[in-house]
Amino acid sequence: MKREELIKKWLDNNLNTEEQNAFEQLEDYSDIIKIDKALKKFKAPEFSVDQNYQTLKPQLKSAKTNSNQWLKPFLRIAAVFAIALSVYLYTSNLDTEVKTIIAEQTSIALPDNSTVELNANSLLSFNEDNWSNNREVRLQGEAYFKVAKGQKFDVITEDGIVSVLGTQFNVKQREQYFEVTCYEGLVGVTHNNKTVKLKPGHTFKIVDGKLLANEKENAMQPHWLHGESSFKSIALKHVITEFENQYNMYIHADNIDTSRLFTGSFTHNNLDLALKSVTIPLNLSYSISGKSILLKRE
Structure with a gap:
């Protein structure tokens, strides 16, 4: 079965098991699924060749035989055009x-x-x-x-x-x-x-x-571009959040006052040095177990 026919039947929710397998083997299958999930508000026009043909058939009983010879191909072309239009709408409205x-x-x-x-x-x-x-x-x-x-x-x-x-x-x-x-x-x-x-x-x-209120920033670029997170009078809880963003670790601070303000910075490429940069100014200590860090009061 041709690609356009598979897509049309998929849009009609009319694929059997064999056709579904063939549809999933299409080169752009994943892109089609992403488009469908991302833009549910853009629904493909429901168009069934057989249903439309059956609707028109009673009106065509008196028509000549050659009329039926061009009608179905014409409807198929219209269906493919509708599919192409739907895919275009999906693509043009899909965010990167x-x-x-x-x-x-x-x-x-x-x-x-x-x-x-x-x-x-x-x-x-x-x-x-x-x-x-x-x-x-x-x-x-x-x-x-x-x-x-x-x-x-x-x-x-x-x-x-x-x-x-x-x-x-x-x-x-x-x-x-x-x-x-x-x-x-x-x-x-x-x-x-x-x-x-x-x-x-x-x-x-x-x-x-x-x-x-903030002091004027004299740096030409943010510090994180150069591998360092910097803070001025920021609550410890926000410092911890940023620490967890830069290191694949989880910090436990259940017995620590995380509303305390911190001024300083920590590096993104040395875990121990980063931890010392945060804990020492606040009179805290720490222990590491696997992917977990426990903060403790001195």
Whole structure:
């Protein structure tokens, strides 16, 4: 059976066991399934050649024999066209997603040559086909952006929207933590229907629902790009979360006051050194067992 016929029968939920096996062997089977799962709101037109033919058949009894000779092929062509149109709609509305796991970072080139450095345990999505009309990305986690000049560029997060024209900035959005730092140009941050403009070196930070004042940032890029997480008067619980994002470890701090503020940094490539950098300033100790770290008071 031809590929188009298999896809049509799949859209009609009309595959038998043998045809289902053949459908799953198609080269682009996984892509078709991903499209179907990602865009359920775009449903393929329901079109059955046999059903439509049976509907029209009573009206064609008086027609000449040659009419029936072209009708079914015509309906089949129409069905294939409908399938092609559905696949096009699926594809044109499917977002590109890039996800990093714990301790992983990756670089992304956007369609306008803007670049994104995606930090560990983060997700970035955007629509490539509609990019020329709408420069927009969605972010969960942390990313550093170098935006090419052009029309407005938006970074949408659960906590706010960051809008620029062409600049360099960092966005961090994790649980109860939203931070935007401008490194070049001008950045607009909209949070709770209020917009704040950031100049180079300035930061907008909401932690645990509170707006925090920040000292001016003198670094040219965020520290995590160079293998280090840095904090200024941040609750230990958020430091622990970031530590777990950079190391494949789970930290137990049940008997520790994780609301204590921490100022300092830890490296991403040396576990013991990183732990000492966090625990010593807070008069804590630690023990490691497998993938678990237990924090203890001195």
